[in-house]
Amino acid sequence: MWCSNLITSIFAAAAAAVEGYGIKTHINYEVVTGIFKQDDPATNASSFNFTAENFGLIERKYPSDWSLFRRPTSWQRLNRYIETLNLKAKHNERYTLLFLGRHGEGYHNTAETYYGTPAWNCYWAEQDGNGTVTWADAHLTPKGIAQAQHANKFWSTLLAPQTYYTSPLHRCLDTARLTFAGLPLPSTSPFVPTVKESFREGISAHTCDRRSTRSSLRAAFPAYRFERGFAERDPVWTALHAEPAAVQDVRSRAVLDDVFGSDRSTYISVTAHSGEIASLLRVLGHGVFGLATGAALPVLVKASTRTVVGGGGSATRTGSWPVQKTCGVPPGVRDSSCNDCSCCA
Ligand SMILES: *[C@@H]1O[C@H](CO)[C@@H](O)[C@H](O)[C@H]1NC(C)=O
Ligand SMILES: *[C@@H]1O[C@H](CO)[C@@H](O)[C@H](O)[C@H]1NC(C)=O
Ligand SMILES: *[C@@H]1O[C@H](CO)[C@@H](O)[C@H](O)[C@H]1NC(C)=O
Numbered sequence: 001m002w003c004s005n006l007i008t009s010i011f012a013a014a015a016a017a018v019e020g021y022g023i024k025t026h027i028n029y030e031v032v033t034g035i036f037k038q039d040d041p042a043t044n045a046s047s048f049n050f051t052a053e054n055f056g057l058i059e060r061k062y063p064s065d066w067s068l069f070r071r072p073t074s075w076q077r078l079n080r081y082i083e084t085l086n087l088k089a090k091h092n093e094r095y096t097l098l099f100l101g102r103h104g105e106g107y108h109n110t111a112e113t114y115y116g117t118p119a120w121n122c123y124w125a126e127q128d129g130n131g132t133v134t135w136a137d138a139h140l141t142p143k144g145i146a147q148a149q150h151a152n153k154f155w156s157t158l159l160a161p162q163t164y165y166t167s168p169l170h171r172c173l174d175t176a177r178l179t180f181a182g183l184p185l186p187s188t189s190p191f192v193p194t195v196k197e198s199f200r201e202g203i204s205a206h207t208c209d210r211r212s213t214r215s216s217l218r219a220a221f222p223a224y225r226f227e228r229g230f231a232e233r234d235p236v237w238t239a240l241h242a243e244p245a246a247v248q249d250v251r252s253r254a255v256l257d258d259v260f261g262s263d264r265s266t267y268i269s270v271t272a273h274s275g276e277i278a279s280l281l282r283v284l285g286h287g288v289f290g291l292a293t294g295a296a297l298p299v300l301v302k303a304s305t306r307t308v309v310g311g312g313g314s315a316t317r318t319g320s321w322p323v324q325k326t327c328g329v330p331p332g333v334r335d336s337s338c339n340d341c342s343c344c345a
Pocket of ligand 2: 049050052053
């Protein structure tokens, strides 16, 4: 149901350029399990309601628990536990809690349901809209707005993120605003998200994967920060071409390395997409967990940095983007046998 499940290489080329030859750092990511239900393969993602389940936080004891006259909440005890992990960590290790949030429902999501996936993939998704509804860089539907506002109510009971990142697609900038704006956040970590190109959805020929210009995003979200080098026009979306998943994973790793290399926060929020969150989870070594629109997934990550001396770098893949097949007119079938657009009229 997400905008695109096809897909990557300008990102890879950039990563390769940064790596160069010689001494480089490598960050190894591991998921700390036993904290959240979502990293247990027995948890059913399709029926999981993250607000009803307290974000999946497992009720358990931690070695760092303390007793007070006032009982601390589970989140306060987790906070203390993560603090103690970081105090005991080796100099090259750190523990960070990532909140990976999926945007609320967008007009591209409802259009895919309306037309059925084959007609959507093979024809409609390549258009900017249908005359009534626009889904190029789709905005949130009223339901999508309500999902983000629901998350806002719920978030006030949790640990607040210290830093915020978002995909450059409009639905994510807006979801982040609706989710975090107005929360009583500490003055040391206000809600000023950084827009990062590489947290975007896997790129397909769909126009919902093509972002708006920097100036129009800046006008709509004046308080947001744009990462250095953020281009005025979308530099990567290419009409009728799709980023392969392996290339998407290369850029997901590069953007995680960028965040972990420059941001010492323990609590980090990323607002992105189902396909991109799936890619980040692969890089982190977390099991598959499909998120509903407007849902968020916490992951406690142990990151270990080491210096490697050696040649070439591993991110030399520059993978070419295959041409995505489409149909000149929408195919009439609704069944999934036509996902490769082999049923053009
Ligand atoms: C997971 O939940 C969905 C939706 O409620 C249900 O259809 C499916 O059977 C469940 N799967 C398992 C393995 O329980
Ligand atoms: C999830 O649970 C909350 C109660 O915490 C409820 O308000 C909401 O409607 C539920 N969402 C879904 C999709 O069932
Ligand atoms: C455009 O798509 C929407 C669903 O996303 C649908 O409700 C509307 O009727 C469509 N408009 C036309 C002219 O077909």
